[in-house]
Amino acid sequence: MGEKEDTLQGIKQNIVDGKAEVTFELTNKSLGMGNTPLETLAAMTDAMNVVGDLYAAKKYFLPNVLTSANAFDKGFSLVQPKLLEGAGSRPKMAKVVIGVCEGDIHDIGKKIVVAMLRGGGFEVFDLGRDIPNQEFIDKAVQEKADIIAQSALMSTSITEMRDLMDLLREGGIRDQFKVMIGGGSATPEFGEKIGVDGYGLTSAEAVEVAGRLSK
């Protein structure tokens, strides 16, 4: 392997290992030595796919996934501006506006999904946690998003999902967005009842559902 390929492999391994500072340095080196932003991002997304597989196989758990996601974010902070510079020449990425429902601060699962979605090639707008429904809608309208994704761990927050659907219908914009839900409290039955387009139990499922919905 040449030095360029070694660097990409290094980025991948350090994201898997959750080493943020080394990832940042290697990403900087990669971009500086002539690897394109897309090549560098590909190594990063490969890493998150590995992390996703390890998580699905119950070999990685929350602390591991978060440290990997943190390393990914560090590297991505360097890649993103370069990607935006060349945005016109790239194929359009489906846009996902994602967040945790109002009243719920549990955004761990959502963070994992965000990392996996980015790894899966989506353009993700992560609103964070405890987000009012109107903020989801405003951001989705502003960004012309394809998908709104909501998560709730607490049973006290799950009703926000129903309210989001009501708001979209009342606003006459239900058809503009696909809506998917997940999190500890959401169930496929509940999703069906409130009329969402997709439900994902795991982060891997979330990426698969988002892929299906964005076609």
Place this chain on the structure above:
Amino acid sequence: MVEAMTKKERVEAVMEVREPDRVPVYPYILTHGVYAMGWKLPDMTTETTMDGVKSAQATLKTLEMYDYDMCIGTYQDLYFGVTELGGKIKIPTKFGSAVSMKEPPVKDHNDWERVQKMMPYDPRKSGRAKSVLESYRIVSDKVGKTTPIIPCWWPGPTAAMCMLRGPEALSMDMALDKSFAHELIESANDFAIDFLSAMYENGANSVCHTGEIYGVELLSAEQCHEFVVPYVKKLSQEIYKKFGQKTWLHTHGDYKREDTYPLIGEYVEDAKIAGFHPDDKHPPEWLQKNVKEKYHIFIAGIIHGPGPLLQGPISEIERTVRDVVDKAGPGGGMMMAPSCEVPPDTPPENFRRWVEYCHEYGKYPLVH
């Protein structure tokens, strides 16, 4: 024929893994009572103060409405102490929402030096926690002679996540800076023991409920072994030593797996928990065989809160109760509980029928 028991005798029988007169119901109410009163959270709590009298009224109201068997003596959320330690919480105005943390007291390592000086935070002296204790006193005065009043707080990792650090940062600490994570968890665990003790001092009179959010849902068995088990052990031992009361553990994640099942043994044999209250991933027949019969501790038979309890229909609630009673009820040692808290907007008719039907169908000796 089993003689009719008081609620206290019923719960006592279950804790001792004996047959009660009927299956007791523990609804794990945190916010439902507030909404049952027709209030919103700001009617009862601000970021810094809480109305202990209203908290007690809400608790007593649901007890009167549904006649369940064991109650937490107060309204609860996860964030008592946060404001006092320099963090920020948000009290939602919307029906059904729960209090959330906007900013943890320990945002980075430097904050810990400041916050550590304020620990252990004394719940008896000030803030919303003090009102929790007032609520316990009132509820105990009203119904304490007949009703098991349960103290409830979270053990180390969950307490540290909620009170000090936030979930993401604490989880990363567990991977990147273990000694710092342990320091935070130990400090929060000491608060948990003290807060539970204060609840006993103010009227709690029964088994202790400690619930943790991480579990094997979010941590590996190895990580639980390191970051959860020792703190549950310390908590349960201290509570038993001080008050002679046993502790049951509510937890999340799938404990049926080969790598996670041994943790139950650790919780029972090392941490000395007296009951196991998992989430809805655990079928009643599995709990009966692999927890109650194997370890001789009591179990919670589970109804999924956001499922049948919230959404009904009544026939599905009844079907679930029959399934749980038939498969986890034989031999006693089983209480009915939701997988986590009863959702705040659970329809009263669903809640009522759940309790009634547990009592009707769950009469001992079971003859179904």
